[in-house]
Amino acid sequence: MILSYKGPLTDVLLSEFSRDIRSKLQDNRRVGKKVFSVFMELTQNVLYYSKEVNHFGDQDKVGTIVILQLEDHYKVITGNLVNKNAVPLLLEKCKTVNSLDREALREYKRKLRDAPSEGESRGAGIGLVQVALTSDNLEVKIKDLGDKYSFFALFVNIKK
Structure with a gap:
């Protein structure tokens, strides 16, 4: 386990996490950069979109981050609360990204860059596209938590 x-x-x-990850992955710089890039993109998503907030002090966003080193790949996992009504759009974005090959992902990224952002979305899915360009397909799990929220977990594998 890396983190x-x-x-x-x-x-x-x-x-601190960034420093620790870079230190632990310095043996293979190419893969280390990929893992770090995915970590940063997914962590930014948690910071921007988590609906769980720490009510002490600065009201920081709350989330889960895990980085595992497995035999032939690294697995980066993030999770956070999202509004239940955001789930269909999140699933659709991930499904779209997973359906595209590398060249189509690049084209889709260019298209998203020129498109207006959607609602509270800051990047219109560009981060997810960048993650997909760096890794295998995105794996999404959603856990329903009642009327208002769901837990959104994203799993990304990066080959060694």
Whole structure:
């Protein structure tokens, strides 16, 4: 295990996590850069979109981040609460990204860059496309948590 964390995310923590990840992955710089890139994209998604907030101090967003080193790949996992009504759009974006090959992903990324953003979306899915360009397909799991929220978990594999 390279990293396992659940709690409020702060700039100081992200800086420490970043330093730790780079240190642990310095033996294979090419793959280490990919893992770090995916970690940053997915962690930014948690920071932007998590609906769970730490109510002490600065009201930081709360999420889960795990990075595993397995025999032939690394697995980056993030999870956070989302509004239940956002789930269909999240699933559709992931399905679209997973359906595209590398060249189609690049074209889709260019198209998204020129498109207006949707509602509270800051990047219109560009981050997910970038993650898919760096890794295998995105794996999504949703856990219904009642009337208002769902837990959104994203699993990404990066070959060694």
